[in-house]
Amino acid sequence: MTTALRPRILVVDDDRALLEALVQALESMGYEVLGEFDPLQGLARIGDWDPDAAIFDLKMPGMDGLELLRRVLELQLELPVLILTAHGTIETAVRAVREGAYDFLEKPFDLTKIELTLHKALDYRGQKRRYRFLAETTARKGEFEGIVGESAAIRKVIDAVTAVAETDSTVLITGESGTGKELIARAVHVSGARKEKPFVTVDCASIPDSLLESELFGHVKGAFTGAYRERAGYFEAAADGTVFLDEIGEIPQVLQKKLLRILQEKTFTRVGESRPRATEARIVAATNRNLKKWVEEGGFREDLFYRLKVVEIQVPPLRERSEDVPLLVRHYLDRLNRKLNRKVQGVTPEAMAILQHYSWPGNIRELVHFLEQIMTFHDLRVLDLSHLPEYLMAVADLVIPSETYADLKEKVLDDVGLKYFQKLMNYYHGNVSRVAEHAGLNRRHLHRLLQKLELDSSLYRGHRDI
Numbered sequence: 001m002t003t004a005l006r007p008r009i010l011v012v013d014d015d016r017a018l019l020e021a022l023v024q025a026l027e028s029m030g031y032e033v034l035g036e037f038d039p040l041q042g043l044a045r046i047g048d049w050d051p052d053a054a055i056f057d058l059k060m061p062g063m064d065g066l067e068l069l070r071r072v073l074e075l076q077l078e079l080p081v082l083i084l085t086a087h088g089t090i091e092t093a094v095r096a097v098r099e100g101a102y103d104f105l106e107k108p109f110d111l112t113k114i115e116l117t118l119h120k121a122l123d124y125r126g127q128k129r130r131y132r133f134l135a136e137t138t139a140r141k142g143e144f145e146g147i148v149g150e151s152a153a154i155r156k157v158i159d160a161v162t163a164v165a166e167t168d169s170t171v172l173i174t175g176e177s178g179t180g181k182e183l184i185a186r187a188v189h190v191s192g193a194r195k196e197k198p199f200v201t202v203d204c205a206s207i208p209d210s211l212l213e214s215e216l217f218g219h220v221k222g223a224f225t226g227a228y229r230e231r232a233g234y235f236e237a238a239a240d241g242t243v244f245l246d247e248i249g250e251i252p253q254v255l256q257k258k259l260l261r262i263l264q265e266k267t268f269t270r271v272g273e274s275r276p277r278a279t280e281a282r283i284v285a286a287t288n289r290n291l292k293k294w295v296e297e298g299g300f301r302e303d304l305f306y307r308l309k310v311v312e313i314q315v316p317p318l319r320e321r322s323e324d325v326p327l328l329v330r331h332y333l334d335r336l337n338r339k340l341n342r343k344v345q346g347v348t349p350e351a352m353a354i355l356q357h358y359s360w361p362g363n364i365r366e367l368v369h370f371l372e373q374i375m376t377f378h379d380l381r382v383l384d385l386s387h388l389p390e391y392l393m394a395v396a397d398l399v400i401p402s403e404t405y406a407d408l409k410e411k412v413l414d415d416v417g418l419k420y421f422q423k424l425m426n427y428y429h430g431n432v433s434r435v436a437e438h439a440g441l442n443r444r445h446l447h448r449l450l451q452k453l454e455l456d457s458s459l460y461r462g463h464r465d466i
């Protein structure tokens with residue numbers, strides 16, 4: 001892990017002896033160093049090795065340092081470049097700096113000077129990147145209170161959020177699992193007048209029915225077995241902030257009546273107490289259930305349903321706003337790069353096309369988990385088709401011309417697929433069910449694949465070296 005944190009320095013110099021000496025010196029300073037004596041190779045390594053700074057010799061056959069510098073500048077990577085110059089070429093070096101090199105270093109080397117200059121260059125790079133990141137996050141288009149997206153569908157949601165934020169209306173947020181209901185509930189809170197006030201989330205599905213009432217409204221001492229002290233509930237904790245009732249469809253009937261009272265009279269009572277207490281809290285509720293149907297089936301009070309959906313915000317599934325997929329992917333690649341200390345720079349157009357066409361039944365949550373899984377398993381620079389699992393490649397028929405796809409599919413199965421499943425087998429010690437679950441395949445499908453790859457799961461049982 002520590003190696004990933006060492007800054008990477010690329011050195012390009014046609015003089016091999018000098019190159020070696022410099023590489024060694026830089027390594028002893030603690031950098032991760034790559035030396036290239038061929039300028040074209042050096043250029044290629046910038047793309048795939050992603051250095052944090054580069055040092056180019058000025059005079060090289062084929063392509064000199066100045067030319068190399070220009071090529072690098074064209075890539076707009078904010079990569080600081082130091083130019084090595086011998087006596088007599090200083091003028092050219094100065095020109096290089098004017099054209100965009102960070103600085104120049106004179107031969108023979110002064111190691112202290114090199115260290116100092118590199119230090120400054122890396123600092124500069126860090127600042128530039130931080131600045132760019134800040135500029136991106138503050139001025140980023142298509143983002144509102146953490147809600148990423150520019151599709152008409154999500155804009156409609158954001159408009160609704162801003163419209164209700166300034167009011168006290170109860171809001172019901174509906175949508176499939178993973179569509180961002182909780183994110184939107186928070187956006188309602190933070191973009192309104194209550195933003196400095198508490199935002200209290202109650203996950204109605206995870207609190208046992210027997211406890212839900214006292215969690216919501218509080219209780220007095222001795223109200224039930226185990227109530228040793230009196231306690232305030234979520235509504236008191238929220239004061240004049242927002243109570244977010246997540247999974248409201250799971251609330252038992254008895255409590256539905258008490259919630260109705262809160263909505264109608266703005267009062268509630270602690271368990272074991274008869275004195276009503278007033279509340280100023282705003283209620284935002286969410287559900288991935290079809291509440292109307294639940295009302296028809298007798299599971300949910302109709303009067304409460306209508307009270308809740310004074311304003312209803314319907315969050316569309318991701319497959320109905322697939323134009324947001326690239327933005328979401330970009331957003332989460334940046335985040336995961338920071339979280340997992342990775343350097344993924346992007347996604348190839350073919351792979352992105354597949355991500356856009358996939359139906360994402362688990363919506364944005366599934367997309368985020370998917371990216372996190374890939375980035376945990378591979379330290380990659382660019383996400384391409386070879387990283388996509390079978391179930392995603394299955395949509396490739398629709399988006400990639402079939403000849404290319406046939407080749408790709410073979411390739412995916414044969415080399416990447418083999419490595420991928422070997423890793424998974426190792427990780428899960430040959431447990432086929434868990435491997436299948438991880439890869440999003442059913443067991444039968446996985447068995448067929450394993451046969452094709454001639455991978456024997458029994459070899460991995462009891463194996464513990466991941």
Ligand SMILES: Nc1ncnc2c1ncn2[C@@H]1O[C@H](COP(=O)(O)OP(=O)(O)OP(=O)(O)O)[C@@H](O)[C@H]1O
Nearest residue numbers: 146147148176177178179180181182183288364365
């Ligand atoms: N538009 C979006 N932009 C950025 N991230 C999003 C967006 N929508 C959802 N997410 C992220 O996706 C994940 C799932 O969102 P969230 O928890 O809000 O879904 P949910 O609708 O409440 O799902 P469930 O019904 O399963 O509770 C979260 O990590 C959330 O930050």
Ligand SMILES: [Mg+2]
Nearest residue numbers: 178181182246
């Ligand atoms: Mg949720």
